[in-house]
Amino acid sequence: MYRTHTCGALRLQDSGIQTTLAGWVQTIRKFGAITFVDLRDRYGITQLLLGEALTKQLEENPLGREFVLQVTGTVQERSSKNPALATGDIEVNATSYTVLNKSATPPFTIQDDTDGGDDIRMKYRYLDLRRNAVKKNLELRYAVNRAARNYLHGQGFMDIETPFLIKSTPEGARDFVVPSRMNEGQFYALPQSPQTFKQLLMVSGYDRYYQIVKCFRDEDLRADRQPEFTQIDCEMSFVEQEDILEMFEGLIKYIFEEVKGIAYTEKVERMSWEDAMWQYGNDKPDIRFGMKIANLKFPGYAFPSKQPDLAEGLPQGFKVFDDAETVVAISVPGCSEYSRKQTDELTDWVKRPQIGMKGLAFIKYAADGTVKSSFDKFYNEAQLKSILNAAAASPGDLVLILAGTEERTRKAMSELRLEMGKRLGLRKDNEFKLLWVLDFPLFEYSEEDNRWVARHHPFTSPKPSDIDIMISTSPEIKDAASYLAHPYASIKANAYDMVLNGNEIGGGSIRIFQRSLQEKMFTALGMSHDEALHKFGFLLGAFEYGAPPHGGIAFGFDRLCAILGGSESIRDFIAFPKNNSGRDVMLDAPSSIDVKQLEELSLILKDQ
Numbered sequence: 001m002y003r004t005h006t007c008g009a010l011r012l013q014d015s016g017i018q019t020t021l022a023g024w025v026q027t028i029r030k031f032g033a034i035t036f037v038d039l040r041d042r043y044g045i046t047q048l049l050l051g052e053a054l055t056k057q058l059e060e061n062p063l064g065r066e067f068v069l070q071v072t073g074t075v076q077e078r079s080s081k082n083p084a085l086a087t088g089d090i091e092v093n094a095t096s097y098t099v100l101n102k103s104a105t106p107p108f109t110i111q112d113d114t115d116g117g118d119d120i121r122m123k124y125r126y127l128d129l130r131r132n133a134v135k136k137n138l139e140l141r142y143a144v145n146r147a148a149r150n151y152l153h154g155q156g157f158m159d160i161e162t163p164f165l166i167k168s169t170p171e172g173a174r175d176f177v178v179p180s181r182m183n184e185g186q187f188y189a190l191p192q193s194p195q196t197f198k199q200l201l202m203v204s205g206y207d208r209y210y211q212i213v214k215c216f217r218d219e220d221l222r223a224d225r226q227p228e229f230t231q232i233d234c235e236m237s238f239v240e241q242e243d244i245l246e247m248f249e250g251l252i253k254y255i256f257e258e259v260k261g262i263a264y265t266e267k268v269e270r271m272s273w274e275d276a277m278w279q280y281g282n283d284k285p286d287i288r289f290g291m292k293i294a295n296l297k298f299p300g301y302a303f304p305s306k307q308p309d310l311a312e313g314l315p316q317g318f319k320v321f322d323d324a325e326t327v328v329a330i331s332v333p334g335c336s337e338y339s340r341k342q343t344d345e346l347t348d349w350v351k352r353p354q355i356g357m358k359g360l361a362f363i364k365y366a367a368d369g370t371v372k373s374s375f376d377k378f379y380n381e382a383q384l385k386s387i388l389n390a391a392a393a394s395p396g397d398l399v400l401i402l403a404g405t406e407e408r409t410r411k412a413m414s415e416l417r418l419e420m421g422k423r424l425g426l427r428k429d430n431e432f433k434l435l436w437v438l439d440f441p442l443f444e445y446s447e448e449d450n451r452w453v454a455r456h457h458p459f460t461s462p463k464p465s466d467i468d469i470m471i472s473t474s475p476e477i478k479d480a481a482s483y484l485a486h487p488y489a490s491i492k493a494n495a496y497d498m499v500l501n502g503n504e505i506g507g508g509s510i511r512i513f514q515r516s517l518q519e520k521m522f523t524a525l526g527m528s529h530d531e532a533l534h535k536f537g538f539l540l541g542a543f544e545y546g547a548p549p550h551g552g553i554a555f556g557f558d559r560l561c562a563i564l565g566g567s568e569s570i571r572d573f574i575a576f577p578k579n580n581s582g583r584d585v586m587l588d589a590p591s592s593i594d595v596k597q598l599e600e601l602s603l604i605l606k607d608q
């Protein structure tokens with residue numbers, strides 16, 4: 001037996017017992033003839049006292065950081081206790097030790113506050129993983145994994161594995177492809193998700209399926225995305241949207257309780273996609289704070305059912321507003337005393353290329369009721385007050401106003417709202433707010449291809465009330481200018497996203513389960529009959545053999561862990577992540593392969 005205890009186990013009541021520990025040398029401190037060593041393993045740190053009897057051994061073979069030691073000795077009370085350590089009341093007075101393995105000097109300190117930068121820690125990820133901070137994240141990840149499995153198992157879900165080598169059917173993201181040696185000139189693809197397999201499992205009668213599964217998407221890596229990531233992937237038969245919402249609200253609440261000890265007892269709020277865009281400029285609003293958008297002016301096509309928040313419309317006379325398609329505002333509480341410098345800084349903030357606005361207008365509504373704006377020249381006080389009113393501003397608020405084209409302006413306001421929420425400390429790490437966003441549009445228009453694309457994926461069913469529109473109308477679009485008038489633009493999907501603190505943590509839909517409607521969907525997406533058969537013949541075929549009504553959802557497991565861990569980066573919660581260029585810097589992958597391998601695969605590289 002290598003050890004009798006772990007480095008996190010011993011306490012004062014163990015004083016006097018003999019123990020053998022094994023672990024890594026974290027620090028070495030010499031005091032005259034005595035050497036103190038902090039020995040670390042996965043469970044904690046225990047102080048070792050190496051006394052005079054061991055001096056000779058220490059001198060002949062000095063210890064170094066990260067050496068692997070086996071130590072035997074007696075547990076004793078420490079003279080200077082360390083309340084920060086669980087084992088801080090004791091130390092092990094060593095009688096003997098063995099160096100099980102030496103270590104080169106590590107390239108960074110293996111401590112909570114390390115001196116290692118991101119790149120070096122990724123290169124030596126196996127050392128980074130020894131650090132407490134990273135270990136805690138992986139422990140949390142495992143706790144989420146366990147909780148998810150417990151809950152789903154308890155609800156009768158069955159974990160069924162689906163293949164990784166599948167057929168390339170890009171729709172949405174780009175596929176990673178794998179050449180087949182045995183089938184010359186042919187390729188597998190890695191799944192972007194197990195979507196069609198889980199639907200086939202429903203056809204097979206496995207009415208509650210789940211899998212915690214890797215998905216692969218060859219996307220340009222925007223901030224904090226990974227080319228391979230993990231989903232909690234689920235599917236159910238004989239369900240309607242309401243059944244799914246309840247089941248998976250239950251899952252997330254269970255995870256909160258098990259992992260964070262949070263009893264999330266309130267009902268999860270629900271919001272239509274249109275209201276989310278209208279009130280927050282975003283389909284995944286952070287509802288931990290208010291600061292909702294006031295819609296002072298907007299194009300009718302964007303929100304046919306909405307009225308502007310200004311009853312008389314926006315006053316004329318200020319060219320920036322007069323010429324804009326959309327004018328939106330937020331009231332930022334308690335900021336009416338912002339200095340010129342502060343408003344200039346905010347103006348620069350919205351002008352950054354990522355936000356892309358030309359400027360920022362504002363009204364300071366002082367606590368004593370006085371009103372001062374950046375466009376006083378153009379509006380009189382009554383007009384300014386009408387805006388304050390529309391923006392539901394209170395004395396003490398700073399009203400920020402953006403004007404421009406609909407999409408960009410709304411998006412910019414959404415960003416500005418989040419930024420102000422952050423600056424005012426309204427986005428608290430330890431507060432969790434769930435939200436269901438419902439009633440998404442089924443289609444999006446792709447200007448590049450002048451055709452419809454599926455907003456979620458092509459297997460998502462339209463709302464029952466919109467199925468007729470889809471069946472009876474031709475998908476043809478005359479030109480980019482007229483797509484909004486097309487009946488397809490108004491079709492709503494039977495789809496839902498779960499949002500946590502402004503992050504989409506899950507999304508899914510009720511599926512199409514009739515061959516004819518699925519074929520219609522493929523046609524709507526511009527696929528010919530032959531193409532649909534070539535890509536999805538297996539699914540269309542399966543729908544001929546008694547496919548049950550079904551629906552499902554998938555949660556972004558890495559993201560969920562990061563949010564629960566109070567971090568913005570999913571990389572911190574993945575044992576071996578890739579960097580922003582999709583590289584594994586530890587393995588140095590991707591990399592070139594041997595000529596022989598290329599030959600076996602019948603591949604010739606273009607430049608060789």
Ligand code: ASP
Nearest residue numbers: 193195508509552553554
């Ligand atoms: N497969 C979908 C996705 O990866 C989720 C779902 O519809 O269940 O987004």
